[in-house]
Amino acid sequence: MAAEPPLRRGNLLPPRALAIAWSLLVLIAVLAWVLTVGQARHMGVEPGTMGMALPLFLLLWLLMMAAMMLPSVAPVAVTWARGIGRQSTGVTRAARTAAFVAGYLLVWTAFGLLAYGALAATGELVRDHPGAGRWIAFTAFLLAGLQQLGPLKNVCLRHCRSPMGQLMRYAQFRRGARDLRVGAHHGLYCVGCCWGLMVILVPLGVMNIAAMAGVAAVIFIEKLWRLGPWFSTAVGVVFLVLAGLAPFQDGLLPGLQAPEEPMHMH
Numbered sequence: 001m002a003a004e005p006p007l008r009r010g011n012l013l014p015p016r017a018l019a020i021a022w023s024l025l026v027l028i029a030v031l032a033w034v035l036t037v038g039q040a041r042h043m044g045v046e047p048g049t050m051g052m053a054l055p056l057f058l059l060l061w062l063l064m065m066a067a068m069m070l071p072s073v074a075p076v077a078v079t080w081a082r083g084i085g086r087q088s089t090g091v092t093r094a095a096r097t098a099a100f101v102a103g104y105l106l107v108w109t110a111f112g113l114l115a116y117g118a119l120a121a122t123g124e125l126v127r128d129h130p131g132a133g134r135w136i137a138f139t140a141f142l143l144a145g146l147q148q149l150g151p152l153k154n155v156c157l158r159h160c161r162s163p164m165g166q167l168m169r170y171a172q173f174r175r176g177a178r179d180l181r182v183g184a185h186h187g188l189y190c191v192g193c194c195w196g197l198m199v200i201l202v203p204l205g206v207m208n209i210a211a212m213a214g215v216a217a218v219i220f221i222e223k224l225w226r227l228g229p230w231f232s233t234a235v236g237v238v239f240l241v242l243a244g245l246a247p248f249q250d251g252l253l254p255g256l257q258a259p260e261e262p263m264h265m266h
Contacts, residue, residue: 025074032066045205045254048123061112068216072223096179103183111191126256133256134247137203141243147196148236156193160223205255
């Protein structure tokens with residue numbers, strides 16, 4: 001007889017283990033925010049990749065995603081950890097939770113490759129044609145608004161809000177790299193749900209702490225509030241309004257304004 005999937009068992013994690021799992025994810029998110037804010041204070045907000053090579057950019061991107069996404073993914077990660085039940089020791093549970101988080105962040109790191117290419121292209125365009133920044137901002141807000149209102153957003157948001165069906169399916173897979181795969185699978189849904197929100201960081205600035213905090217708050221509310229889908233629609237409407245304003249309001253594109261050249265005394 002086949003073993004019953006862990007998520008269907010009744011012996012879930014005790015309260016103390018649940019508290020440890022939640023605390024671990026919160027600690028990672030807080031540490032990521034501290035490191036991200038510290039780095040952003042020294043970099044400022046500029047167009048493009050701000051002179052960063054790809055490895056450094058991906059490292060910072062990974063920190064940003066951990067800071068912005070882990071609070072909203074914590075319930076799913078803990079749900080998966082609860083499904084492990086009492087089959088393994090505390091150390092093994094922690095390792096499996098870490099594998100889930102690693103798979104999740106791996107997907108966002110891959111998305112970071114696309115972000116790096118987009119930032120490099122837009123930064124080069126703004127340096128050569130400063131006026132193009134307004135239309136890049138228009139395109140970014142328009143894409144974000146359409147994504148918020150589109151059907152793919154709703155499909156991915158439903159998964160992120162109610163992932164139990166998918167977690168049950170993955171619980172039947174072999175243990176080898178299963179937790180990593182579950183995290184990556186959930187990460188793909190999160191990318192499908194949130195890529196539009198990441199796009200607005202192009203005009204607002206990738207290292208703009210206020211913008212990052214705002215995006216993180218939107219993601220958290222969308223996924224965890226019972227009126228999240230309605231909130232998501234409202235955010236989409238706001239983005240479309242900002243798209244209409246972007247060509248006329250330089251304040252909406254701090255991340256696309258080339259830094260002024262310092263004046264030299266003769």
